[in-house]
Amino acid sequence: MKRLLADLHIHTALSPCAAKDMTPPALVQAAVRKGLAMIGICDHNSARNAAAVQEAAGKDLAVLAGIEITTAEEAHVLGLFPDAEAALATGDQVRTTLPETTAASRKFGEQLVMNTQGEVVGREPRMLSAASAYSLSEAVRLIKQHKGIPIAAHVNRPSFSVISQLGFLPADAGFEAIEVFAPMGSTARANELASAGLPIIASSDSHFLSDIGSCRVVLEIAAPTFAELILALNGQRGRRCCHA
Amino acid sequence: MTLNDMAKALSLDSLTPTLQLDASAELSGGYVSDLLSDALANAPSDGVLVTVQVHMNVLAVAVHTELAAVIFASGRTPERAVIEKAIEERIPLYRSNESAFDVVGKLYAKGLRGPHA
Numbered sequence: 001m002k003r004l005l006a007d008l009h010i011h012t013a014l015s016p017c018a019a020k021d022m023t024p025p026a027l028v029q030a031a032v033r034k035g036l037a038m039i040g041i042c043d044h045n046s047a048r049n050a051a052a053v054q055e056a057a058g059k060d061l062a063v064l065a066g067i068e069i070t071t072a073e074e075a076h077v078l079g080l081f082p083d084a085e086a087a088l089a090t091g092d093q094v095r096t097t098l099p100e101t102t103a104a105s106r107k108f109g110e111q112l113v114m115n116t117q118g119e120v121v122g123r124e125p126r127m128l129s130a131a132s133a134y135s136l137s138e139a140v141r142l143i144k145q146h147k148g149i150p151i152a153a154h155v156n157r158p159s160f161s162v163i164s165q166l167g168f169l170p171a172d173a174g175f176e177a178i179e180v181f182a183p184m185g186s187t188a189r190a191n192e193l194a195s196a197g198l199p200i201i202a203s204s205d206s207h208f209l210s211d212i213g214s215c216r217v218v219l220e221i222a223a224p225t226f227a228e229l230i231l232a233l234n235g236q237r238g239r240r241c242c243h244a
Numbered sequence: 245m246t247l248n249d250m251a252k253a254l255s256l257d258s259l260t261p262t263l264q265l266d267a268s269a270e271l272s273g274g275y276v277s278d279l280l281s282d283a284l285a286n287a288p289s290d291g292v293l294v295t296v297q298v299h300m301n302v303l304a305v306a307v308h309t310e311l312a313a314v315i316f317a318s319g320r321t322p323e324r325a326v327i328e329k330a331i332e333e334r335i336p337l338y339r340s341n342e343s344a345f346d347v348v349g350k351l352y353a354k355g356l357r358g359p360h361a
Contacts, residue, residue, distance in 0.1 A: 073299050136299065166301040167280035 007216040008040035009203035012049040016109030018207040023118030024056035034213030038224040042066040044128040045094045047087035048113050055116040062224035069139045070131045075165040076153035079143035082226045086146040097133035098126040140174040151177045182215045199233045218242040256338035274356045276348050288359040298322040306335045317344035
């Protein structure tokens with residue numbers, strides 16, 4: 001078993017709040033430089049840049065296609081998928097429930113669709129920063145329908161987390177992991193999260209190149225793949241995720 | 245102000261009309277928030293919570309903080325399961341087509357105050 005570093009929550013220039021230089025080749029280079037073996041691409045409410053990052057990475061880095069859905073409760077839910085097609089299909093269902101961008105909303109950031117070289121090939125017309133029509137339970141169900149892993153995003157952040165919006169994790173929410181952004185804050189909160197009985201991963205939620213890998217999880221796995229990640233989250237066949 | 249006074253004064257729709265309530269119980273105060281982490285920390289017991297958040301966790305917060313009632317503003321309506329849970333937990337739910345701003349303004353004008361007043 002290898003001990004590999006993974007940062008499973010990284011935005012690209014598609015997210016209006018992310019830097020424009022979060023291009024597929026640039027973020028792959030930054031991740032490799034930080035010694036990461038696996039990253040997840042989770043843009044707000046869309047996965048339109050995930051395949052380009054996978055191609056840009058080639059064999060240097062494993063890239064999981066993902067999404068960060070804003071639910072109707074304004075809670076953020078991550079989905080990580082077995083392939084880019086599943087992430088894209090999920091995103092397409094979510095995007096159609098978002099309002100169109102306006103001149104005013106575009107001032108708060110461009111939504112750049114990029115190719116493998118990092119060239120701009122389109123602009124997303126839906127407002128990706130808005131809340132989708134999917135409720136928390138519907139978003140979790142949608143991710144599972146596409147064979148993805150639903151994860152409660154940055155639960156120790158004061159905004160847009162399931163805990164900030166809903167007070168605590170609903171017992172029947174259907175999450176398969178909890179994401180934290182280090183530092184954890186209070187021990188009480190750490191204990192509360194542990195009591196949910198779900199695996200906890202740490203990731204950076206990077207919107208800037210310099211943040212990539214600043215917070216990550218250590219995976220003891222045979223190879224950096226989606227299937228191995230699932231084994232690690234479930235603690236099966238000698239795989240595990242650690243907090244080192 | 246009692247629940248009945250409140251419902252009548254603000255022309256609220258009751259979502260839990262079958263609940264038998266203590267008509268004479270006085271409301272202690274009120275709170276308005278859509279962040280349930282905030283409501284959990286600050287809503288007053290025996291008070292009313294005004295919110296547009298319709299997730300099931302509203303009821304968990306209501307039970308935990310011993311709220312007297314919840315008003316969903318802007319015409320927001322929770323799913324059937326939430327209403328059934330409310331009846332089970334004996335938490336009356338109301339709906340107003342007015343915004344939270346207007347609902348709270350009217351409650352304040354009727355003498356209801358926040359927890360730290």
